Amino acid sequence: MDLWYTEKHSENVGITLKATRSLFSGKSEFQQLDILETVEYGRMMLLDGLVMVTERDEFVYHDMITHPALFTHPAPKKVLVIGGGDGGTIREIMKHPGVELAVLCEIDGLVIEKSIELLPSMACEIDGRNPRVKLHVDDGIAYIREHRDQFDVILVDSTDPIGPAVGLFEEDFYRLVFAALKEDGIMVAQSESPFYHAEIQKSMYGNLRQVFPIVEMYQAFIPTYPSGLWSFAFASKKYHPVRDFDRARAKNRGFYTKYYNEELHLGAFMLPTFARENIAG
């Protein structure tokens, strides 16, 4: 069978990938979950028909949602991930030996369960064996409302602002994140494609600037995401990701990162003109 999966990135353009088989297809309380085996990108997880991660290019997203914040904060000990049920972000956090506790708060237990079963290279640290990792199957907003002054870093590893993640792009949520962070805490959130999602970015960065004194955008290339150019919002109470970055600590990190490195950390914040314009204050 010649099976191709096509994701429309807009009404008029998409990516198409040859697949060999479906490993799982089912509906949770929150969304449709599919895991396909593709020829070029390995196993691929889709939520409501949108590509979330693939085995071949997940290293970019997970390096870049994690390491810029964890190498800007001088000593992150307690980290919260909202979303990220595939486990890739937790895997990267665990590479930092100074982190004492990483909490994963994912709304959809089925995503965690199927990732452990079918995406072990990502879910390797969320299978219950690592005492530095705690899982909560819960709504991120409800969870964060109950925590004050607790986390050094919060990573918002969400889907697009449709469906269950819509609240994660609003000012009220960022106020809860601000309160849940310690006095020198940092939040990073995925912030869509500068090429396709200018309006979402404008609104999201406007909301963040109402709450955090330091708000910067940085970029990464993710082949299976719309346009290939993706972005992250870096929102911080005290540390600036470029001016306060300790390049030597990042250089001597002692573990391999296939995308992130101490030079790229700085380069990622140097944006194309049109991306700057999307979030001009």
Place this chain on the structure above:
Amino acid sequence: MDLWYTEKHSENVGITLKATRSLFSGKSEFQQLDILETVEYGRMMLLDGLVMVTERDEFVYHDMITHPALFTHPAPKKVLVIGGGDGGTIREIMKHPGVELAVLCEIDGLVIEKSIELLPSMACEIDGRNPRVKLHVDDGIAYIREHRDQFDVILVDSTDPIGPAVGLFEEDFYRLVFAALKEDGIMVAQSESPFYHAEIQKSMYGNLRQVFPIVEMYQAFIPTYPSGLWSFAFASKKYHPVRDFDRARAKNRGFYTKYYNEELHLGAFMLPTFARENIAG
């Protein structure tokens, strides 16, 4: 009619774009040329079925093949473009008032002719009216063999290393380019996708290092190209693109660039780890 054009970026993955009509389809002496009207990306030119340029994202490629070299060289006056028959690179060069002459050497006259007719936003400076622009419909290798110590900058705006462009990735060609450049000259050449074309990059950068004392890779994101992550080789006799870059001159450039800017110039050379590894010497 619901018309979709799908380009395979490898045997197993591709991009698919909704088109409304074909504006031109024909065969030259060298290749198959098609120009389609797409909904998302405007007019799109294909050579042998591969996307060369689209109206919506061509600004990235043309900014990035042109301005890094022209803002690294302190006073470029004479510039040669090999390939680039759509005219977009010449258009960007013409924004530099210090350039006295830009020569376009394109092997395929049909590409020039149809670009002038159907892609006027790119071909606006190659229609014969600008006395600072000269066109040669000729093989780039033959042309460059006849020139010595002539150009400040040579931009190799080629197709992939298959078909007519294959010679443009070889050491013999780079020796001719070196000879055609003045003693402080710079060459920039498109150098494929770090994500899909590791082997081509390894060979190409190895060849360049046999010839030029300074060889660096830089990156740009181009949504319609394979993986979205594209690269350029910067090969130079004297000026280093980061250490010798005059940021103030680039900042005060006096014209708008939708992708390039003086910060991005530096950031573009800060590469992901896997891209560095492709060209590790």
